[in-house]
Amino acid sequence: xxxxxxxxxxxxxxxxxxxxxxxxxxxxxxxxxxxxxxxxxxxxxxxxxxxxxxxxxxxxxxxxxxxxxxxxxxxxxxxxxxxxxxxxxxxxxxxxxxxxxxxxxxxxxxxxxxxxxxxxxxxxxxx
Numbered sequence: 046x047x048x049x050x051x052x053x054x055x056x057x058x059x060x061x062x063x064x065x066x067x068x069x070x071x072x073x074x075x076x077x078x079x080x081x082x083x084x085x086x087x088x089x090x091x092x093x094x095x096x097x098x099x100x101x102x103x104x105x106x107x108x109x110x111x112x113x114x115x116x117x118x119x120x121x122x123x124x125x126x127x128x129x130x131x132x133x134x135x136x137x138x139x140x141x142x143x144x145x146x147x148x149x150x151x152x153x154x155x156x157x158x159x160x161x162x163x164x165x166x167x168x169x170x171x172x
Contacts, residue, residue, distance in 0.1 A: 046138050048165055050158040053147040057081040062143025065134065067158055069093065072149035082147070084137065088130035091118050091157050115160045122164050131161075135168045 049061070053072045057064065063083045066072075069090035072080075091099070091114075099114045121127050138144040146165075150156035 046141065046169070046171070047143045048138055048162055048169070048171075049143060049145045050162050051145050051147055052153065053080060053149050060143070061145040063137060063141040064145050064147055065137070066147045067161055068147075068149050069096065070149075075149075080147070086130050086134060088126040089122070089134060089161060092121055092127075095121060096157075111155045114157075118157055118160050119164060122161070131164065131168060134165055138165065138169060 047062075051061065053066060053068075053075055057079070064081055065084045065086050066080065066082050067086050067089055069087050090096070095114070095117055099110075102110055102114075104110045122131050134144070146158045146162055148156055148158035150158070
């Protein structure tokens, strides 16, 4: 089983396997048909308060600020309802050869999907 991350704005490909949107908000400009989702896991996304705080931090993409965001997000992933959603993603990943976590952020290196993938791989025992 493989867990990948990909921007929702990139075209869907058969190699994506199971496609899961991991944003709480629907991405602007993407139709449901173009998204070709198998699942929308809203509850595994950062809480609205954490997301807002990070987006309003002018240095949010700096390594130290991203590390602080990641630590807070990881803490959220250990509590309900995110924990149940994370466990559901793990169960889904075990049933498929490839699971692709889709996100809307522009930055491909510093976004919540990177943190989520790491947490999911740890839960699966492959990270």
